[in-house]
Amino acid sequence: MKDCKATALDGQEVYLKGPEIETLRGKLRGRLITAEDPDYDETRRVFNALIDRRPALIIQPGNTADVVRAVDLACEKGLLLTVRGGGHSVAGHAVADGAVMVDFSALKAMDVDPEARTVRAWPGVRLGEFDARTQDFGLATTLGTVSDTGISGLTLGGGIGWLMRKYGLACDNLLAAEVVTADGQVRRASDTENPDLFWAIRGAGHNFGVVTELTYRLHPVGPMVFGGLILYPLSQARQILRAYRDYAVGMPDEFNAFAACLTSPEGVPVVGIGVCHCGPVDEGRRLAEPLGRFMRPLMDMTGPMPYVQVQRMIDDAAPFGARHYWKSSVIGDLSDGAIDVLAELCGRFSSPRSIVLIQPLGGAVSRVGPEATAFAHRSGFLVSIIGMWLEGPADEHKSWVREVYRGLAPFSTGGAYVNDEADSGEGAARTAYGPNYERLARLKAKYDPDNLFRVNLNIRPWA
Numbered sequence: 001m002k003d004c005k006a007t008a009l010d011g012q013e014v015y016l017k018g019p020e021i022e023t024l025r026g027k028l029r030g031r032l033i034t035a036e037d038p039d040y041d042e043t044r045r046v047f048n049a050l051i052d053r054r055p056a057l058i059i060q061p062g063n064t065a066d067v068v069r070a071v072d073l074a075c076e077k078g079l080l081l082t083v084r085g086g087g088h089s090v091a092g093h094a095v096a097d098g099a100v101m102v103d104f105s106a107l108k109a110m111d112v113d114p115e116a117r118t119v120r121a122w123p124g125v126r127l128g129e130f131d132a133r134t135q136d137f138g139l140a141t142t143l144g145t146v147s148d149t150g151i152s153g154l155t156l157g158g159g160i161g162w163l164m165r166k167y168g169l170a171c172d173n174l175l176a177a178e179v180v181t182a183d184g185q186v187r188r189a190s191d192t193e194n195p196d197l198f199w200a201i202r203g204a205g206h207n208f209g210v211v212t213e214l215t216y217r218l219h220p221v222g223p224m225v226f227g228g229l230i231l232y233p234l235s236q237a238r239q240i241l242r243a244y245r246d247y248a249v250g251m252p253d254e255f256n257a258f259a260a261c262l263t264s265p266e267g268v269p270v271v272g273i274g275v276c277h278c279g280p281v282d283e284g285r286r287l288a289e290p291l292g293r294f295m296r297p298l299m300d301m302t303g304p305m306p307y308v309q310v311q312r313m314i315d316d317a318a319p320f321g322a323r324h325y326w327k328s329s330v331i332g333d334l335s336d337g338a339i340d341v342l343a344e345l346c347g348r349f350s351s352p353r354s355i356v357l358i359q360p361l362g363g364a365v366s367r368v369g370p371e372a373t374a375f376a377h378r379s380g381f382l383v384s385i386i387g388m389w390l391e392g393p394a395d396e397h398k399s400w401v402r403e404v405y406r407g408l409a410p411f412s413t414g415g416a417y418v419n420d421e422a423d424s425g426e427g428a429a430r431t432a433y434g435p436n437y438e439r440l441a442r443l444k445a446k447y448d449p450d451n452l453f454r455v456n457l458n459i460r461p462w463a
Contacts, residue, residue: 004034006056007098008078029062044095048324051092055101064186064212070102072184082455083210085123086150090326090422096455102210112137117218123152123211131308140221140307141173147312148320156205157419158375162276162310165363166253167219171202171375172368178213182448200443203375204433206456208447226277226284227310228302230292234269237343243294245334253363254279255287261346262355275302276310325387325398326422327405330415332380341407350400353388376434377415383408384420418457429457
């Protein structure tokens with residue numbers, strides 16, 4: 001085994017000796033992958049094709065003890081450490097040049113307790129796998145909207161999803177977690193054990209340790225629900241989005257409707273409305289009917305469908321391996337002014353792959369206080385500005401995303417969604433964590449005083 005060049009926390013290059021790498025390999029229950037291994041390039045690959053980074057070591061843990069060894073190595077040598085669940089971080093936080101990457105992709109165990117309506121899951125599980133297993137028992141919980149996303153990163157950043165109006169965010173349904181902190185200790189985090197750590201990981205979890213197990217609350221859902229998509233011409237965006245805004249005010253908790261400006265697979269610019277009703281199918285049909293009568297739709301693809309199909313219905317719009325640059329803004333109201341901005345700028349997409357997604361943060365989400373968890377932004381609408389393209393330079397697409405973001409600034413509450421943020425820096429972190437930033441910084445000083453966990457939307461430890 002050759003010596004391996006790695007990156008220290010201060011950015012300096014350091015070398016790991018071949019014999020010590022082999023010693024570590026021998027202690028692991030899982031795998032250790034280096035650039036010499038044939039699957040190194042595939043393993044380091046992540047969702048966002050703009051990210052092309054080369055970690056020094058990739059540790060695929062076989063158990064929690066392997067994670068402790070990875071954290072101890074990073075601490076002892078002062079090395080960058082990253083964590084990969086599903087690899088869907090748009091900022092590429094799963095991988096860094098010269099880092100030790102903990103890759104959970106092989107750890108997918110789940111244990112569903114249908115009587116207690118809970119599930120314990122390893123962080124390598126993806127949304128589609130989670131949903132398929134829990135739906136065997138007619139159960140589900142709020143997760144994201146793209147089935148290839150990893151459950152861990154999604155949940156630790158908040159977790160927006162179809163069921164959130166009825167059951168809250170993914171992080172609101174997290175009952176407990178096992179966390180390896182920077183001192184190499186394995187801690188249980190829940191309302192009764194290390195409650196301050198539990199508070200922090202529900203919205204800012206990437207900053208506080210490596211989560212090795214998650215326990216969720218489950219709810220009766222499906223297996224059949226009412227869901228699907230309705231498409232209108234983008235030229236009617238102002239009228240459709242105003243009607244959508246007025247409709248959203250009266251939606252019951254069981255019904256969720258997202259709006260989006262995008263380009264259809266046929267190349268037609270459209271306004272889409274995606275729906276999911278997690279109650280009786282006939283009630284969902286009744287509730288969705290007005291959404292298809294705002295004007296004459298180009299297409300109405302709503303109807304009874306399995307819940308797992310709802311969870312996959314926008315997968316093709318977010319393919320693994322495209323190039324991405326995203327920003328988000330929480331706006332207090334979908335005002336006429338905000339709608340004018342969206343209608344104007346979405347008419348000038350820099351790529352037919354780009355999307356602006358509008359998600360209402362009402363219902364059960366808003367009944368949790370902004371300081372009850374680290375995730376603070378719980379009212380209004382989340383507008384996700386998704387720049388996506390398949391090849392070529394990034395500048396034009398980044399400029400378009402930033403133009404939309406600036407255009408929405410007068411209507412913004414000042415908040416953003418951690419999981420939709422491609423930029424880094426303290427300003428971006430303060431925007432994402434909002435009024436909870438200072439409390440998080442104090443807890444960071446308690447649990448990670450040397451900022452080992454820094455490859456994320458980073459919170460600097462309180463001095």
